[in-house]
Amino acid sequence: MQTDFLVIGSGIAGLTYSIKMAKAFPEKEIIVLTKTTADETNTKYAQGGVAGVWDDENDSFDKHIDDTLIAGDGLCNEHVVEIVVKEGPERIREIIGYGARFDKDETGEYTLGREGGHSENRILHHKDVTGREMERALLKEVKKFPNIRFINYCFVVDIITQHHLGYLVTKSTTDITCYGVYVLNINTNHIEKILAPITVLASGGCGQVYRTTTNPKIATGDGIAMVYRAKGRVENMEFIQFHPTALYESGVSPSFLITEAVRGDGGILRNKNEEAFMERYDARKDLAPRDIVARAIDNEMKITGTEHVYLDCRHMDMEKFIHHFPNIYEKCLSIGIDVSKQMIPVAPAAHYSCGGIKTDEWARTSILNLYACGECASTGLHGANRLASNSLLEAMVFGHRAYLNTVEKINGLKFFEDLESAVPDWNTLGTSEPKEMILITQSLKELQQIMSDYVGIVRNDVRLDRAMKRLDLLFTETEALYKSTKVSPQLCELRNLISVGYLIVKSAEFRKESRGLHYNTDHPNKSNLLQNIIL
Known part of the structure; x- marks a missing residue:
């Protein structure tokens, strides 16, 4: 199969790119691949x-830029932050033009919310399902x-x-080029090749590498793992954001997920003794950035020996x-919880990957003719910690920028006539049907346990070392299974998640400091060396 433009993922980043390309080039075909159905994405949640x-x-x-830079703890690309903040409102107006309905007050003005790390009310929302509406x-x-x-499943x-x-x-090859992808058609159970002069990865995050996550089951880091296997550049994977609530x-x-907007509207975090504890950790209290709030909750849970804290909304309208x-x-x-009378039990959960596939300001990866946007990409916007509600903005801005760059280079694209015959079909010789699915499901449980216990909100060198040794064993077992079975x-998701786990641990081992979302008790202070960890 050949197409003009191939998009992997149907979230806000992939669809933004697809719509713009389809409008600009009505004679060309855009194929969008999804793992399940078109609406099952991280965006939806x-x-x-x-x-x-x-x-x-x-x-x-300037205020939005400053808030983003403060949250990113010194590792944001300031030029990229300026691009996203200044181009963002126009992208929001575009999606409003598509029919997105953000909440308004009685006068018809948009009601702007405020979340942790923001100095002003600037969050447009649709009740508590903004992603689904977009x-x-x-x-x-x-x-x-x-x-x-669309090709689903x-x-x-x-x-x-x-x-x-x-x-x-x-890794030293300077002209690695993407020609398309191998895909497993779940309906036919056959692996097919889809070739394209341009491929866009908008494959979402990797929250399923942890036992507890707000991400859907599909968030298995597939795009990040594939780029790493293809010798592309991946960076800052140690910065996994745990949503506090x-x-x-x-x-x-x-x-x-209990959205941060609840705290923006006045919700108060309390421990099991009903003490409002955030004032002990940060002057911004419940509206401190997510890394600070998540660590504070983690510490309170350890002090009190509980598995959660509470979010108190009883005083709210x-x-x-x-x-x-x-x-x-x-x-x-x-x-069984009436929020007007009872507090909501909450605990941190893996929520967002601030690192990912390294891209430039036009969403280009280190692999030629391959773009990445959305959560799978590391654009430089988030640095060491993402500012709340910047992710949907980033996805739209870089979906648009990938489109602009594609338009610029489209006339110079070369597609080899004999590429279809040159790219081999998928080889299944010597493989058999998997006999025991328990080998896959149990390895996944082990992986999630390892990552949650050793590479969570708070880390140390011994835990990271143990995690790496256990991941090595899982990797060896899974690769043997991959080579011998169909x-x-x-199996592919397990393999991708093990790769993602490795990247998180290896990046965390390299960072001998505590910064943003990465907190290592053996290196509790920040260093003077500001650098991205590129693998």
């Missing part, structure tokens, strides 16, 4: 909102373009490069709460 300077009287680009608007817009073709196995043509490719339900995964957070209110009721989505 984003609750809080999208940050953007909207109130010119009280807010400014996804709905984009999928509706997509239907206007017959040249966008396709699992991308690997990026096709010169390596598959028989050439030696290493996921609903605590023992044994339930994914965890239900319940009519306003139910209007703004209807899904949170209903979810809590479904497990490929399945479960």
Whole structure:
């Protein structure tokens, strides 16, 4: 199969790019690959909102830039921060033009929320399901373009490069080029090749590497792992953001997110003794950046010997709460918690990867003709810690920028006529059907346990060393299974998650300091050396 443009992932980043390309080139085909259905993405589960300077009287680009840089703890790319903040409002206006409905007050003005780390109210939201609303608007817009073709239930196995043509490719190779991907068609159980002169990775995050996460089951770091295997550059994987307030339900995964906007509207964190503890950790109290709040909760849980703390909303205007957070209110009721009378049990959960595939300001990766945008990418915006509600903004800005760069280079693109015959079909010789799925499911549980126990919110050198040794064993076992059995989505996801786990641990071992989301008790202070960890 050949196409003009190949997009992997149907979240806000992938759809932004697809819509713009389809509109600019109605004669060309855009194929969008999804692991399940088009609407099952990380975007769908984003609750809080999208940050953007909207109130010119009280807010400014400089304030949003400063807030982002402070949250990023010295590792943001200041040029990229300026790009995203200044171009963001126009991208928001675009999605409003597609039909996205953000909440308004009685006068018809947008109601702007405030979340941790923000100095002003600048969060546009749709109740507590902003991501789902933005996804709905984009999928509706997509239907206007017959040249966008979705192929659902396709699992991308690997990026096709010169390596598959028989050439030696290493990290030092300067012209690694992407020609497309191998995909496992889940409906037919066959591996097919899809070739394209341009490929865009918008494959989402990797939260499933941890036992407790707010991410959906599909968030298995596939894009990051594939680029690393293809000898592309990956950076800053040690910076995994744990959302401070996921609903605590023992044994339930994914965890239900209690958006930071609840604290923005006045929710107060309390320990088991009902003490408001955040004032002991930061002057901004409950609205400190996420890294600080997550570590504070982790410390309170250790001090009190509990598995969660509480979010107190009992003092809040319940009519306003139910209007703004209807899904949170209903979810809590479904497990017997009336937020007007009872506090919500919450605990940190893996939420967002601030690192990922290294890209430049045009979403270009180190592999030619391969772009990356959204959570799988490391653009330089987030640094050591993402500012709340900057992720949806980043996805739109870099989806747009990838489109602009594609337009610039489209006339110079060369696609080898004999590439289809040169790229070999997937070789299944010597493999058999997996006999025991328990080998895969148990390894996944072990991986998540290792990462949660040794590479969580607080780390040290001994824990990281233990994690690496155990990951080595899992890697060896899984690679042997991969080589001897036929490929399945479960095996591929396990393999990708082990790669992601390795990248997180290796990056954490290299960073001999504590900065942003990476806190190592053996190196509790920041160093003077500001650097990105590139693998």
